Amino acid sequence: MFLDLSDDQVALQQGIRALLSGRFGSERIRAGFDREMFDELADAGVFSLIADGFSWADAVIVFEQLGEFCVPGPLVGSFLAGGERITGVYAESTRTIEHIADLEALILLDEEKVLAVDLANLVAESLDWPLDPLTPVARVADFGETTLLAGIDPVEWRQRGAVLTAAYCLGLSSRLCEMSVAYAKERLQFDRPIGSFQAIKHLLADMAMRTEVARAAVYNAGAHLDASDVAGLTRSISVAKALACEAAIRCGKDATQVHGGMGYTWEVDVHLYLKRAWVLDTHFGSHEHHFDHVAETA
Amino acid sequence: MELRYSDSDEAFRARLSEWLKSELPQFANAPHRDDWEHRRRFDTDWQKRVFDAGYAGLNWPKQYGGADASPTEQLIFFEETTKAKAPYVGVNFVGTLHAGPTLVEEGTAEQKAEHLPRILSGEEVWCQGFSEPNAGSDLAGLATRAERDGDHYVLNGQKTWCSFGHVADVGEFLVRTDQNAPKHRGISWLILPMDLPGIEIRPIKTVLGSSEFCEVFLTDVRVPISNRVGEENDGWRVTNVTLKYERGTAFVGELIDSLRLCADLANTVKDPVDRRELGRSLADFDALWSLTKRNVSQSVTGQVGPGSMMVKLAYSEARQRFGELCLRVLGRDALSLADNELIEERLRTQALTIAAGASQIQRNIISERVLGLPREPR
Numbered sequence: 001m002f003l004d005l006s007d008d009q010v011a012l013q014q015g016i017r018a019l020l021s022g023r024f025g026s027e028r029i030r031a032g033f034d035r036e037m038f039d040e041l042a043d044a045g046v047f048s049l050i051a052d053g054f055s056w057a058d059a060v061i062v063f064e065q066l067g068e069f070c071v072p073g074p075l076v077g078s079f080l081a082g083g084e085r086i087t088g089v090y091a092e093s094t095r096t097i098e099h100i101a102d103l104e105a106l107i108l109l110d111e112e113k114v115l116a117v118d119l120a121n122l123v124a125e126s127l128d129w130p131l132d133p134l135t136p137v138a139r140v141a142d143f144g145e146t147t148l149l150a151g152i153d154p155v156e157w158r159q160r161g162a163v164l165t166a167a168y169c170l171g172l173s174s175r176l177c178e179m180s181v182a183y184a185k186e187r188l189q190f191d192r193p194i195g196s197f198q199a200i201k202h203l204l205a206d207m208a209m210r211t212e213v214a215r216a217a218v219y220n221a222g223a224h225l226d227a228s229d230v231a232g233l234t235r236s237i238s239v240a241k242a243l244a245c246e247a248a249i250r251c252g253k254d255a256t257q258v259h260g261g262m263g264y265t266w267e268v269d270v271h272l273y274l275k276r277a278w279v280l281d282t283h284f285g286s287h288e289h290h291f292d293h294v295a296e297t298a
Numbered sequence: 299m300e301l302r303y304s305d306s307d308e309a310f311r312a313r314l315s316e317w318l319k320s321e322l323p324q325f326a327n328a329p330h331r332d333d334w335e336h337r338r339r340f341d342t343d344w345q346k347r348v349f350d351a352g353y354a355g356l357n358w359p360k361q362y363g364g365a366d367a368s369p370t371e372q373l374i375f376f377e378e379t380t381k382a383k384a385p386y387v388g389v390n391f392v393g394t395l396h397a398g399p400t401l402v403e404e405g406t407a408e409q410k411a412e413h414l415p416r417i418l419s420g421e422e423v424w425c426q427g428f429s430e431p432n433a434g435s436d437l438a439g440l441a442t443r444a445e446r447d448g449d450h451y452v453l454n455g456q457k458t459w460c461s462f463g464h465v466a467d468v469g470e471f472l473v474r475t476d477q478n479a480p481k482h483r484g485i486s487w488l489i490l491p492m493d494l495p496g497i498e499i500r501p502i503k504t505v506l507g508s509s510e511f512c513e514v515f516l517t518d519v520r521v522p523i524s525n526r527v528g529e530e531n532d533g534w535r536v537t538n539v540t541l542k543y544e545r546g547t548a549f550v551g552e553l554i555d556s557l558r559l560c561a562d563l564a565n566t567v568k569d570p571v572d573r574r575e576l577g578r579s580l581a582d583f584d585a586l587w588s589l590t591k592r593n594v595s596q597s598v599t600g601q602v603g604p605g606s607m608m609v610k611l612a613y614s615e616a617r618q619r620f621g622e623l624c625l626r627v628l629g630r631d632a633l634s635l636a637d638n639e640l641i642e643e644r645l646r647t648q649a650l651t652i653a654a655g656a657s658q659i660q661r662n663i664i665s666e667r668v669l670g671l672p673r674e675p676r
Contacts, residue, residue, distance in 0.1 A: 001307065001370060002300045003588060004595040009299070057299040181669045196672035201665035202658070205611070208669060212608045213582075216589035223299040230301045239581040288574060294584075295577030298564035 003219060005061065012054075013061050019044055020069040026269055032134050033073030033099060038086050041075070047083020056160070060167040060222030064215075067171020067248075070272055072134035074099050076164045076283070080157050081105060089161060091284075098279075100124050100138040108146065109154040115146035132275035162237050162284035163221045166244035169280055170218045172273045173211040173244070176251040179270065180204055180258040187260075194258075203258055207251045214240075214247040235297040242290035248277035249287075303370070310367075311374050317351055318382040325385050332508035338423060338465040341388030345420030354418040355394065357543050362402050362410060363418045369545040369597040373590070376550035381558075386551065389462045393417040393424035397470040399543040400487070404528045404536050409489065413468070425466035427457040427490065427514055428537070435659050437472075438481045438534060442516060444473035444488065446523070451475070451488065453496075453519040459653075463499050463512030466492050476531050487533035489525040496520070505645050507635075546593030546606050549613050553590060556583045556617055559624075559640060567627050575623045582616035604668040611660045614650035621647050 005013065023040065045052055046066070049059050059079070066075055077089035085104035088097055092110035097103075106117040124138040131137075181204055184195030194200050221240035224233045252274025256263035263270050281287060303311070325344055329336035348354045357372050358364020367375070387394060398417045401410055416422035433440040442455025453473060460469070469490040476484030492499070496519035501509035528536035560580050567576050586609055593605035621644035625632050628640065635642045651657040665671045 001303045001591060002595045002598070003591040004299070004599070006299070055299075177669075181671065184671060193672055195665075196674075198658075198662065198674070201669075201671050202661040204669055204671065205661035205664040208604075208664060209608045209612050212605060213585045213589055213612050216592045216605075217581075217585035219299060219592065220301075220585075220588035223301045226299075227301045235580075235584065238577075239584045242577075242581050243585050291574050291577035291581060292570075293577070294581045295564070295567070295573045298561050298576060298580055 003216070003223065009058060009061055012058055013065065016044070016046070016062050016065045017068070020065055020071065024069045024071055029070055029072065029134065029272070032136075033102060035086070035102065037071075037073060038078070038102075041071075042083055046075075047079050049079075051082070055222075056163065056225035057219065057222040059164060060218060063164045063167035064171040064174070064218070067168035067276075068175040070134075070172065070175070070269065070276055072276075074103065076161050076168070077107070079164060080161055081107060089157065095140050096127075097124060097138050097140055098135050100126065101136065107149065108143065109157055112154065114149040114152040114154050114157065115143075116149050117143050117146055121145075132272070132279045134272060135276070135279050158284055159234070159237050160225060162241040162290075163218070163225055165280050165283050166214075166218050166221065166237075166240040169244040169248040169277055170211070170214050172248040172277050172280075173207070173214060173251040176248070176255040176270065176273050177204070177207045177211050180207060180251075180255045183259055183262075200258060203254050207254050210243075210247040210250060214244040217243045235294055238285075238290035238293040238297075241285060242287040242294065245277065245281040245287040245290075249274070249281060252277050303374075307368075307370050307374060310371050311378060314353070314375060314378050315382070317353075318378065318384055321347055321351075322382060322384060328385060331506070331510075334465050334509075338389050341385060341390055342420035342423065344385040344388075345390045345394070345418075349419045355398065355414075357545065358399065358402055358414075358418075362414050364402075369547070369594045372545060372547050373550060373594045376547055377554055380551040380554040389423045389465055390417075390420060392426045392461060392466075392470065393422060393468075395543070396426065396540050397424045397468075399540040400470065400527060400536060403539040404487075406524075406527075408524075409527060413489070422468060423462060423466045425460050425462045425469045425492065425512075427460050427463075427469045427471035429457065429459040431456060431458055435656055438485065440472055440474060440485065442471070442473045443477070444475050444486060444521070446475075447520070449523050450520045451523060451526075453488075453490075453516045453521060455516050457514040457516070458502070458511070460499075460512045460514045461510065463492070463514055464501055464509070468492060469514075472533055472537060475533075479531060482534045484531050485533040486530050487527045487536040488521055489527060490519075490521060491525075494519050494521065505648065506642065542602070544606065545597040546590060546609075548606065549586070549609050550590060552613060552617070553583055553587050556620065557587070559643065560620065563624060563627065563640065567623075569627075572623060572627055575619075579616065579620040579623060582612070582619075586613050586616065604664065607660060607664050607668065610655070611657055611664065614647075614657060617647045617650055 046062055074086060074088045077087045080089050081087035086102050087105040087107060088103050089107045092108040106119050108115045121144060124140045126138040184200050185193050187194050217240040221236045224236040255270045259268055259270055262268045329340050352365060355364030356367045356375055360366045394417060401413055430440050444451040444453050469492055471488045471490045472485050473488055474484050475486040496517045498515040500513045502511045502513060503509050567573055589605055589609055596603045624640040624644055632641050662674055666673055
């Protein structure tokens with residue numbers, strides 16, 4: 001039993017972090033997702049980890065870093081679909097699709113089946129003012145004729161999608177903590193850094209605590225994806241998705257509070273992280289959905 | 299990352315389970331929580347069995363009678379004994395988990411020889427005399443004085459929240475040996491035989507209606523200077539040397555027990571809002587169990603991450619939240635402590651956010667030591 005990063009995983013984490021901090025700074029992120037961004041991530045091997053012999057726990061480490069940098073785009077969907085094409089993966093019941101202009105494939109999961117949508121003939125109305133400015137959304141009235149994709153287990157895809165999304169949300173939380181701590185050290189009021197006041201310190205301590213608890217849950221779920229013979233897979237996934245999404249949302253709110261008026265501006269990145277957390281809470285089951293599932297396993 | 303335990307860890311677990319199965323039937327009837335005479339005997343009898351089976355001092359070095367077990371084996375021991383509902387470490391808590399390891403690290407050869415074997419075999423029960431009426435969160439502000447008189451210290455002062463004070467043979471006491479030094483640098487760590495003249499012990503009745511703690515009044519108590527552990531005025535450091543013995547396992551029993559209580563309650567919870575809250579409690583405890591494993595994994599590789607501090611803070615609050623759910627679900631069935639351990643637990647766990655560092659102090663420590671924020675004035 002070893003529930004921490006191996007030396008190889010630390011190297012992987014540092015590698016992806018170096019890539020993202022060099023090329024995916026705030027300005028690039030704010031320009032939004034595009035084909036070039038996808039190609040760069042694909043060239044770095046982000047979408048082909050499993051085919052390249054990496055584990056799901058390794059994929060978790062990579063998606064945590066993507067979240068740290070708030071990298072936009074249908075990353076989890078593209079990963080699930082093998083990373084050849086920009087792919088959106090959604091529950092069959094949804095009518096709101098993200099990044100539709102960039103999609104090269106759109107896949108729907110229902111209880112038993114995996115369905116491919118005919119994108120070329122899809123009628124979609126893009127919506128103004130998406131909640132997350134880096135996640136454009138469009139509404140679809142009818143998906144039309146779909147094609148059954150044989151040989152894919154929708155349950156497996158949902159599980160993997162939930163874990164990778166949880167990992168991304170963990171990254172959001174982690175960076176929100178970091179930004180807030182840095183701001184609390186430099187922002188002076190009453191002639192002191194605001195981070196010296198207990199009211200602020202305790203908010204930050206709670207953010208850090210939530211993030212560490214979520215991190216353990218997410219790593220545990222990643223390790224479960226790699227060890228199908230160990231009992232407790234579905235519960236571990238729900239625990240991870242619920243706690244990581246909730247942590248990201250609550251850290252987003254607390255980070256806004258710590259940043260004060262600046263946290264309410266477009267200029268500071270905090271709102272982008274909070275908005276992404278809200279969006280991702282709707283992917284592969286909300287935190288409420290997953291808490292309910294955990295209760296069913298009791 | 300690896301969820302599976304090694305073959306040798308699994309063998310350790312299997313051996314332990316077998317042993318628990320054979321021993322536990324004789325320890326089925328625990329005495330009432332306020333029957334201290336029997337509690338002492340029950341807990342020390344259990345400790346003797348643990349000792350005879352080679353599990354005592356699991357985390358102590360072999361040369362002092364310990365088992366020199368790995369952090370993972372320590373985790374498994376707490377996990378399996380809790381699952382099997384074995385007696386809790388009870389009155390042996392201070393000796394085996396705090397005073398003993400302190401002596402291992404800092405005691406003289408004579409001090410080790412006198413106390414360590416007796417702690418492990420359950421013959422000697424220890425209590426802790428750290429807190430004072432005016433030194434709680436600010437423990438280093440303690441005022442109990444120890445003045446030299448020949449080859450003795452003369453102690454005067456008052457201690458409180460002394461766990462097991464009324465049944466202990468010996469205490470680990472923090473006293474002020476330098477009135478003029480900065481407060482952290484004038485404290486010494488003493489071995490105090492509890493039968494010395496001038497020691498008066500009064501039980502404190504807690505919200506549970508029982509007395510888990512005592513006040514200790516010290517009036518001209520003469521203690522040999524040779525009972526000091528570590529250098530004079532170095533007691534603050536001495537008291538912190540045991541941290542590395544915990545290795546992330548401090549809340550294993552609590553977590554395993556909490557998961558069992560959740561499962562026990564589950565069938566009673568029907569309302570959808572309560573079901574979701576139950577799911578949250580389970581998720582919290584599961585995640586803290588994962589975090590505990592992560593902390594133990596780090597301990598195996600010799601790292602000390604911030605995880606242990608996080609577990610204390612997060613667990614205390616998660617457990618109290620679960621307690622609220624229990625009260626809500628049980629409603630008017632929750633009006634007697636006699637019927638249901640969940641209600642007693644709800645009361646007991648109120649101490650979690652206060653004892654061993656109040657949650658507010660934990661947040662100060664996390665924000666300063668982990669996040670590097672400016673220090674509180676002190």
